[in-house]
Amino acid sequence: MGVTPIAGRALIAAVLSLLSAGPAVASDRVTIGPVPEWVTPLAIPAAAAESGGPAIGSGIAHLLSERQVNRVGETPQSFHRRAWLVRDASGVQLGSEFSVDFDPTFEEIVLHTLRVHRDGAVIDRLDADRLEVIQRETQLDRQVYDGGLTAFIMLEDIRPGDVIESGFTRRGANPVLGGHFYGRVGTQWSVPVGRAGYRLLWPADRALVIRRHGTDLEPTVTRRDGTLDYRWELADVPPLVVDSNLPEWYDPYPWIQISDFADWNAVARWAAPMYAPPRTLPPDVAKQVGEIRASVTDAEDRILAAVRFVQDEIRYLAITLGTGTYQPSPPSKVIQRRFGDCKDKSALLVSMLRALDVPADVAFVNTWYRDEIASWQATPSAFDHAIVRLEHDGGTIWIDPTDAFARGPLRGLDLPEYGWALVVSPDTTGLTEMRSNRDARSGRDILATFRAQSVDEPVHVTIETEYDGGDADSMRRTLRLSSLEEYAAGCRDYYASMYPSIESTKPLEVADDERRNRVRTVEHYVIPKFWTRDEEQAARIGEFYPLEIDSVLDSPRSQSRTMPLAVSHPLRITYRTRVHLSPEWSFEPETEVIRNAGLEFRYEVRTSPTTLAIDYTLRSLADHVSPAECAQYMEDLARIRGRLSYAISYPDSRLAGYVPVALGATVGSTAMGLVAILSVLVVILGRRAATSRTVPSSPTDIDGAIAACVTIWTAPRATMRRAFEGNPGRLAVCAVMVTGVFAAWDMASVRSLGDRVAVNIVLAIGLVAGPVLGLVRLYIGGALLTAFGHLLGGTGDGPRVRAAIGYASLIPAVSGLIWIPGLLLLRKELFTEVMPRASSSSWLLGFLGAMAAVQIISAVWTVVALVRCLAEAHRFSAWRAFGAVLLLVGVFVGLVLGLAVIVVMAMSL
Numbered sequence: 001m002g003v004t005p006i007a008g009r010a011l012i013a014a015v016l017s018l019l020s021a022g023p024a025v026a027s028d029r030v031t032i033g034p035v036p037e038w039v040t041p042l043a044i045p046a047a048a049a050e051s052g053g054p055a056i057g058s059g060i061a062h063l064l065s066e067r068q069v070n071r072v073g074e075t076p077q078s079f080h081r082r083a084w085l086v087r088d089a090s091g092v093q094l095g096s097e098f099s100v101d102f103d104p105t106f107e108e109i110v111l112h113t114l115r116v117h118r119d120g121a122v123i124d125r126l127d128a129d130r131l132e133v134i135q136r137e138t139q140l141d142r143q144v145y146d147g148g149l150t151a152f153i154m155l156e157d158i159r160p161g162d163v164i165e166s167g168f169t170r171r172g173a174n175p176v177l178g179g180h181f182y183g184r185v186g187t188q189w190s191v192p193v194g195r196a197g198y199r200l201l202w203p204a205d206r207a208l209v210i211r212r213h214g215t216d217l218e219p220t221v222t223r224r225d226g227t228l229d230y231r232w233e234l235a236d237v238p239p240l241v242v243d244s245n246l247p248e249w250y251d252p253y254p255w256i257q258i259s260d261f262a263d264w265n266a267v268a269r270w271a272a273p274m275y276a277p278p279r280t281l282p283p284d285v286a287k288q289v290g291e292i293r294a295s296v297t298d299a300e301d302r303i304l305a306a307v308r309f310v311q312d313e314i315r316y317l318a319i320t321l322g323t324g325t326y327q328p329s330p331p332s333k334v335i336q337r338r339f340g341d342c343k344d345k346s347a348l349l350v351s352m353l354r355a356l357d358v359p360a361d362v363a364f365v366n367t368w369y370r371d372e373i374a375s376w377q378a379t380p381s382a383f384d385h386a387i388v389r390l391e392h393d394g395g396t397i398w399i400d401p402t403d404a405f406a407r408g409p410l411r412g413l414d415l416p417e418y419g420w421a422l423v424v425s426p427d428t429t430g431l432t433e434m435r436s437n438r439d440a441r442s443g444r445d446i447l448a449t450f451r452a453q454s455v456d457e458p459v460h461v462t463i464e465t466e467y468d469g470g471d472a473d474s475m476r477r478t479l480r481l482s483s484l485e486e487y488a489a490g491c492r493d494y495y496a497s498m499y500p501s502i503e504s505t506k507p508l509e510v511a512d513d514e515r516r517n518r519v520r521t522v523e524h525y526v527i528p529k530f531w532t533r534d535e536e537q538a539a540r541i542g543e544f545y546p547l548e549i550d551s552v553l554d555s556p557r558s559q560s561r562t563m564p565l566a567v568s569h570p571l572r573i574t575y576r577t578r579v580h581l582s583p584e585w586s587f588e589p590e591t592e593v594i595r596n597a598g599l600e601f602r603y604e605v606r607t608s609p610t611t612l613a614i615d616y617t618l619r620s621l622a623d624h625v626s627p628a629e630c631a632q633y634m635e636d637l638a639r640i641r642g643r644l645s646y647a648i649s650y651p652d653s654r655l656a657g658y659v660p661v662a663l664g665a666t667v668g669s670t671a672m673g674l675v676a677i678l679s680v681l682v683v684i685l686g687r688r689a690a691t692s693r694t695v696p697s698s699p700t701d702i703d704g705a706i707a708a709c710v711t712i713w714t715a716p717r718a719t720m721r722r723a724f725e726g727n728p729g730r731l732a733v734c735a736v737m738v739t740g741v742f743a744a745w746d747m748a749s750v751r752s753l754g755d756r757v758a759v760n761i762v763l764a765i766g767l768v769a770g771p772v773l774g775l776v777r778l779y780i781g782g783a784l785l786t787a788f789g790h791l792l793g794g795t796g797d798g799p800r801v802r803a804a805i806g807y808a809s810l811i812p813a814v815s816g817l818i819w820i821p822g823l824l825l826l827r828k829e830l831f832t833e834v835m836p837r838a839s840s841s842s843w844l845l846g847f848l849g850a851m852a853a854v855q856i857i858s859a860v861w862t863v864v865a866l867v868r869c870l871a872e873a874h875r876f877s878a879w880r881a882f883g884a885v886l887l888l889v890g891v892f893v894g895l896v897l898g899l900a901v902i903v904v905m906a907m908s909l
Contacts, residue, residue, distance in 0.1 A: 029102065029104050029107065029108040029109060029133075029149070030102075030108070030109045030111065030131065030133055030151045031108070031109075031110055031111070032110070032111045032112075032126060032128055032131075033110045033111070033112065034112065035079070035112045035113070035167065035169075036070075036077065036079065036169060038068075038070055038077075038201065039068055039079045039169075040068075040199075041066070041081060041167070042064060042066050042081075042195060042197050042233070043195075044063055044064050044083045044163070044165065044194075044195070045063055045064065045194040045195050045235070059086070059087050059088045059089070059090030059091030059092070059093070059094055059095070060084050060085065060086060060087060060091045060094055060095045061084065061085040061087055061192075061194070062082075062084050062191055062192065062193045062194065063083040063084060063085055063163065063193075063194040063195065064081065064082060064083040064165075064193075064194060064195050064196075065081075065082050065193055065195075065196045065197075066079075066080075066081050066082075066195075066196065066197040066198070066199075067079065067080050067081075067197075067198050067199070068197075068198075068199040068200075068201075069183065069198075069199065069200045069201065070201045071181055071200070071201060071202055071203070072201050072202070072203055072227050075171055075172060076171070076172065076173040076181070077169055077170070077171050078169065078170045079167070079168075079169045080100075080167065080168055080169070080170065081113070081165070081166065081167040082165070082166050082167075083163060083164065083165045083166075084163070084164055085161075085162070085163050085164075086158055086159070086160055086161065086162045086163075086164065087160060088160050089160065091160065092158050092159065092160060095158065095164060096154070096155045096156075096158040097152070097153070097154050097155060098114055098152070098153045098155065098164075098166050099150050099151065099152045099153075100150070100151050100168055100170075101148050101149070101150050102148065102149060102150075102151070102170065103148055103149075103174070104148075104149050106172045106173065106174055106175055107170055107171065107172040107173075108170075108171045108172060109151050109168055109169070109170060109171075110168060110169045110171065111126060111131070111151070111167075111168045112126075112167040112168055112169065113126065113165055113166060113167035113168075114126040114153060114155075114164075114165070114166050114167075115164075115165050116155070116158070116162050116163070116164055116165075117162065117163040117164075117165065118159070118161070118162050118163075125153070125155055125156075126153075127153075130153050130154070131151065131152075131153055132151075132152045132153070133149050133150070133151050133152070134149065134150050134152055135149060135150075174325060174326070176274070176325070176326045176327050177270075177326070177380075178270065180260055180261060180270065180380075181258070181259070181260050182257075182258060182259040182260070182261065182379040182380065182381055183200070183257075183258040183259075184255055184256070184257060184258070184381075185198040185232055185255060185256040185257075185258065186253060186254075186255050187215045187217050187232075187234060187237070187253075187254045187255060187256065188215075188237055188238075188239075188240045188253055188254050189237070189239065189240065189253065190239055190240060190242065190253075191239050192236075192237060192238055192239045193234070193237040194235070194236065194237075195233075195234070195235050195236075196233070196234045196235075196237055197231065197232065197233045197234070198231075198232045198256075199229070199230065199231045199232075200228075200229075200230040200258065201227055201228070201229055201230075202227070202228045202230065203226065203227065203228070204223060204226050204227060204228050205226065206260060207260060207262060208228075208258065208259075208260050209257075209258070209259050209260070209261075209262065209377050209378075210230075210256065210257070210258055211256070211257045211259075211376070211377040212254075212256050212257075213251075213254060213255050213256070213257060213375070213376075214253075214254035214255065215254035215255070215256065217232055217234070217254075217256065219231055219232045220233075232256065240252060240253060242563065243556070243561045243562065243563040243565070244556045245554065245555070245556050245565055245566045246563055246564065246565075246566055247564055247565075247566040247567075247623055247624040248368050248369075248370075248566070249368060249369045249370045249371065249372050249623075250372075250563065250564055250624070251369070251372070252563055257376060257377050257379070258377075259377045259378060259379040261377070261378040261379055261380075262378065263378050263429075263430070264378045264422055264428065264429070264430045264431055265428055265429050265430070266378060267378050267379065267380055267382075267422060268422060268423070268424055268425060268426065268428035269426050270380070271326075271364070271380070271424045272424055272425055272426045274326065274327045274328065275328060275343075275346075275347055275350070275361075275362045275424045277331070277347070277350055277351040277354055278330070278331065278332075278351065281351065281355050282330070282331060282332030282335070283332075284332055284335045284336055285331050285332060285335055285348070285351055285352060285355070286355070288309060288335065288352065289306075289352050289355045289356060292305045292306060292309075292352075292356065293356070299358075299392070299393075300392065300393070300409075300410050302356050302358075303353065303356070303358055303390070303392060303410055304410055306349060306352045306353055306356060307349065307399055307401070307410075307413075308406075309352075310345050310348055310349045310352070310401045311345075311401055311402070311403055311404050311405070311406060312404055312405060313338065314334060314335070314338055314339060314340055314344075314345055314348065314401075315338065315339045315404075316339070316340070316341065316342075316345070316402050316404070317339040317340065317341065318340075318341030318342075319341070326343075326380065327343070328340075328343035328344045328346070328347040328386075329343075329344045329347075331347055331348040331351045331352075334347075334348045335348060341402075342385050342386040342387070342400075342401065342402050343362075343386045345401035345402055346362045346363075346386040346387060346388050346401050347362060348401070349388050349399065349401045350362055350388055353388070353390055358390055358391070358392060359390060359391040360388055360389065360390040360391075361388070361389050361390075361423050361424055361425050362386055362387075362388060362389075362423075362424040363386070363387050363388065363389045363398070363421040363422060363423045363424060363432070363434075364382075364383035364385070364386055364421060364422040364424065365383060365384075365385050365386075365387055365418040365419075365420070365421045365422075365434065366382055366383050366384055366385070366418065366419075366420075367384055367385045367416070367418065368384065369382075370417070370418050370419040370420070371419035371420060372419075373419075373420055373431070374419070374420050374431055382422075383422065385418075387399060387400045387401070387415070387418075387421070388400075388401060389421065389423055389432075392410065395411070396435070397410060397411060397413075398415050398421075398434060398435075398436065399413060399415070400415055403415070403473065404477065405473060405476045405477050405480060406473045406517075407472070407473065407476065407514040407515075407517045408469065408472075408514075408515075408516065408517030409515075409517075412469065412517060414442060414469050414470035414473050414517075415436050416436065417434070417436045418434050418436075419433070419434060420432065420433060420434060421434045441468045441469055442468050442469025442470045442471055442472075442570065442572065443467075443468055443469070443471055443570075443571070443572030443573060443574070443619070444465060444466070444467055444468075444471050444548065444572070444573050444574070445465070445466045445468075445574045445576075446463065446464070446465045446466075446546070446548060446573070446574065446575045446576065447462075447463070447464045447465075447576045447578065448461065448462075448463045448544075448546075448575070448576070448577050448578070449461065449462045449463075449464075449577075449578045449580070450530075450544070450577070450578070450579045450580065451580045452530070452542065452579065452580065452581055453582070454582070455531045455540040455542075455650045456531075458526050458527060458528040458529075458530065459526070459527045459530035459531075459542070460505070460524075460525070460526050460527075461502075461524075461525040461526070461527060462522065462523070462524055462525075463495075463522070463523040463525070464520070464521070464522050464523075465520070465521045465522075465523075466518060466519070466520045467518065467519040467520075467521075468517065468518055469517060470570075472517045472518055472519045473517070475519045475521075476512060476519055479510060479519075484507070484508050484510065487508065488504065488507065488508035488523070491508070491523055492504050492523075492525070494547065495525065495547065497547070498543075498545055498547055499527045499529075499530065500529075501527055501528045501529040501530075502525050502526070502527050503525060503526050503527075503528070504523070504524065504525055505524045505525060505526050506524035508521060508522070508523055509521065509522035509523075530542055531650075534649065537649060537651070538651060538652045539649040539650055539651045539652060540649065540650045540652075541647055541648070541649050542647065542648050542649075542650075543645060543646070543647045543648075544577050544579065544614060544645075544646045544647075544648075545644055545645050545646075546575040546577070546616050546644055548573055548575060549573055549575055549616055549618050549644060550641070550644055552568050552571060552573070552618070553618075553637055553640060553641060554568070555633070555634050555637050556634075559630055559631040559634050561627040561630045562627055563627060564624040564625065564626055564627065565598075565624060565625050565627075565630050565633065566623065566624055567598040567599065567620055567622060567623055567624055567625060567633075568620060569598075569620040569621075569622060569623035569624075570620055571618065571619060571620035572617075572618070572619040572620075573616075573617070573618045573619075574615075574616070574617050575615075575616040575617075575618075576613070576614070576615050576616075577612075577613070577614040577615075577616075577646070578611060578612070578613055579611065579612040579613075579614075579648075580610060580611055581610060581611070581612060582610070583609050583610055585612070585648070585650075586607070587605065587607045587612055587648070588605070588607075588715070588716075588717045588718070588868065588878075589604075589605055589606055589607060589715070589717070589718055590603070590604065590605040590717070591603070591604045591605075591721075592604075592643060592875070594636050594639055594640055594643075595621075595636075596621075596625070596629065596632055596633050596636045597621065597622060597625045597626070597629045597632075597633065598620060598621055598622055598624070598625040598629070598633050599618065599619070599620055599621060599633075599636070599637075599640075600617075600618070600619050600621055601616070601617070601618050601636070601640045601643075602615070602616070602617040602618075603615070603616055603643045605646070612648070614646050616643075616644070618640075642877075705731055708723065708731065708807065708810060709810050709813075709814050712807055712808070712810045712811060712865055713811065713861065713865075716807070716808070716864070716865040716868035716869050717868040717869065717871060717872045717878075719807065719869075720803075720804060720807055720868070720869040720872040720873065721872050723803065723807060724800065724803070724872070724873075728803040728806070728807065729799060729802070729803060729806075731806065731807070731810075732778075732802060732803045732805070732806020732807055732809070733775070733778070733806060734806075735806045735807065735809040735810045735813045736774040736775060736777070736778045736805065736806050736809045737770070737771035737774045737775065738771075738774075738809075738813040738816070739774055739809040739812045739813045739816065740769075740770035740771050740772070740773045740774025740775070740777075741766050741767055741770035741771060741774075741816075742766075742770070742812060742813070742816030742819055743770060743773070743774070743812070744765065744766035744769055744770035744773065745762070745763070745766045745770070745819060745830075745831075746855070748762050748765070748766065748831050749830055749831050752831065752832055753831050754828050754829075754830070754831025754832040759827060759828040759831060762831050763823075774809075778802055778805055778806065779802070781805055781888065782798055782801045782802035782805055783798065784887075784888050784891060785801050785804075785805070785870060785884050785885070785888055786798050786801045788883075788884040788887040788888060789801065789870065789873075789874040789876075789880075789881070789884045791884075791887075792874075792876065792880040792883055792884055793874075793876055793880065794873075794874025794875065794876050794880065794881075794884070795874060795875050795876075796870075796873035796874040796875065800873040800874075801870065801873050801874070803869075803873065804866070804869035804870045804872065804873040805866065805869075805870075807865070807869050808862055808865040808866035808869050808870075809862070810865075811858055811861050811862045811865055812858050812859070812862050815854050815855065815857070815858035816858075818850070818851050818854050821847075822847070822851055825844065825847060826844065826848075863885070866881075866885060867881045867882045867885060868881070870884060870885065
């Protein structure tokens with residue numbers, strides 16, 4: 001529309017930067033004259049110049065800002081006056097110019113004051129010879145031409161400590177308003193202000209509505225000779241510190257709204273004559289409508305043909321000079337010159353649709369404040385964009401005629417949720433709630449396929465992206481505005497931030513399904529240096545990272561907020577990674593869902609013998625989160641980012657295990673054979689158990705307990721996850737008690753307790769004391785691992801952690817069964833230092849070697865299982881679980897060393 005809503009996010013009369021300027025132009029619309037008699041200027045705060053004024057803001061202290069508006073006379077007038085203190089060199093740079101913008105078609109500027117206050121003296125700098133009027137166009141990059149002029153004076157010899165005062169009057173108002181008036185009074189800004197005032201002279205016989213937003217400031221009102229004199233004054237206004245990342249619709253600055261429009265019907269009746277379609281269809285418009293009628297028979301397709309003609313064939317260009325700020329150009333003119341802004345294109349589309357017997361109207365919306373305008377007083381300034389509302393097949397459809405290259409079915413045309421719209425019709429009684437046509441499928445689906453034959457060869461990558469709905473429209477526009485080669489180079493550079501050596505192997509492939517509004521791209525790359533070497537781990541590392549998801553996760557640094565935090569919305573990204581590897585790799589499956597008031601994130605890792613699948617889904621749930629929800633939201637963002645990176649490592653030397661050979665070649669070969677057989681059995685039983693639906697929930701569930709005893713070797717985290725679906729406590733307790741028995745016997749064997757005590761007593765001690773010691777370790781270790789897990793960001797409670805310890809104990813509980821044949825074969829010799837029977841038998845020596853091998857493998861795998869199970873209990877990574885275990889070991893070692901020191905000191909006394 002060309003009507004930009006005043007955001008109130010800067011000082012009332014802040015000096016405008018000349019973003020672009022043309023040569024000086026002659027203008028009789030700028031003159032120099034005295035201050036009007038009706039003006040009563042405010043005094044510059046006396047203490048300000050002496051003390052340095054309000055706090056420094058960019059080297060300038062804003063001492064005074066006032067505006068006085070006179071709507072009583074025939075010509076509308078507004079008096080503007082400012083005073084600012086130059087604090088330092090940066091203030092000299094910023095505050096040494098004066099400028100005022102105006103529309104020469106209906107406004108004139110009368111300059112009154114431009115002077116410098118220095119050391120008690122007043123220096124006049126208002127020199128007509130130094131006045132320049134220049135042509136400026138600050139919005140050409142947005143295809144907007146407003147034809148405005150700028151009166152400009154560059155001040156010379158400005159020094160720190162100077163107070164600069166300016167004053168001028170703006171005469172005239174846009175005639176298209178028909179004498180209507182609306183205004184905005186700011187009451188706080190981003191910089192401190194010493195004194196601020198707003199005054200309005202208003203006819204007492206005309207209605208006026210004043211509405212406050214975020215402020216209780218009331219005006220003083222006096223009446224004299226049929227004129228109401230409204231005055232708002234503020235002193236020592238502190239700056240408003242605004243949180244970062246605010247939603248577009250949120251205006252933190254308090255303000256007062258003034259309008260003589262009684263309601264929204266008054267605004268609609270004011271605008272309706274300007275947007276009424278011509279009674280007789282202009283020939284150029286009639287010709288285009290006739291071509292659509294002749295070539296398209298289906299009613300919906302005719303609507304689409306008209307929409308796409310206006311969207312694609314009429315380019316966007318806004319000329320907002322004079323009445324063009326509000327009033328659209330005639331449809332005939334728009335179709336002849338083949339360009340127009342949102343007003344022009346909307347009015348043209350409505351004319352064409354009505355000629356096609358489709359009920360349609362222009363509607364105004366606000367692309368920034370959206371729903372918030374429902375709390376505003378009626379005013380044309382509430383809107384900055386024009387769209388079209390049409391009725392078809394019993395329903396309402398909203399169309400944006402400026403949305404070039406939008407595709408898809410009529411009811412699926414993408415349009416943001418603007419909240420409320422004003423239908424431009426004399427019959428309109430209020431705002432209409434706008435329901436977007438946005439397709440729920442809008443978003444992006446990305447499939448990244450990595451093919452890695454070995455860690456010594458380059459990795460080939462294919463990235464397939466499918467854009468739906470609004471994302472497809474955006475992608476289509478991007479591809480139309482640049483060449484495929486330029487876009488492909490940008491994509492390659494984008495991924496180079498993750499993989500510097502990446503190279504394209506084929507041209508970018510693009511397929512555009514306009515009927516379903518889907519755009520599909522395929523990129524082909526090779527990464528010669530995908531694998532990096534980690535010297536500490538002595539391994540090759542490969543990393544996978546969804547850059548597209550990371551790029552939309554933006555958050556402020558501080559969790560302490562008093563204002564809402566913006567969330568990118570609507571947003572839906574599905575990112576799937578497929579890594580094709582050789583069968584020797586193995587990975588643990590993982591699943592996590594993170595949901596809060598703003599986002600939902602899903603993460604899943606699946607594996608097959610030759611493929612690693614990593615799936616991410618991110619979708620927004622709202623366009624903001626409240627200050628109370630911000631801390632949780634940011635914590636979740638950190639968790640999400642922690643899940644994005646997935647690294648795999650390939651050791652330089654893969655060790656299948658270690659078998660001690662202390663008892664000679666015969667023992668070693670026998671032990672290795674038994675370990676190989678045991679490994680094969682575990683893998684076979686593990687695969688069978690993994691396909692079983694039985695969930696180990698309690699020791700009374702025999703099938704479930706057996707399944708857990710097997711799968712805990714091959715898939716500890718998955719076993720733990722399934723166990724948590726039931727009641728894992730009973731089986732966990734049983735496991736630690738059984739493990740305690742075998743641990744007690746193992747300790748007795750190491751200490752050769754059989755040399756001093758009868759074997760039956762040794763066995764009895766193990767059967768009695770072992771379960772007790774197992775339970776003690778369970779509860780003490782569980783408490784410590786729970787606490788250490790929380791320190792590392794875990795969420796598991798005591799029961800879950802104890803269950804993890806118990807399920808990890810299934811490994812020594814199962815492998816400890818080898819004690820049964822050992823006791824039958826060797827009995828007392830298992831607990832004595834001298835083993836005559838075993839020493840004289842190679843077969844028994846082999847069995848002892850097998851027992852040692854099983855115990856070593858069991859010990860190592862128990863630690864692995866404990867780390868995995870603990871990770872599942874605490875819902876964090878295995879590395880953090882390993883850290884918690886290391887802390888536990890550190891505490892134990894510390895206690896042992898502490899006790900040793902105490903003993904040594906006691907003995908030395």
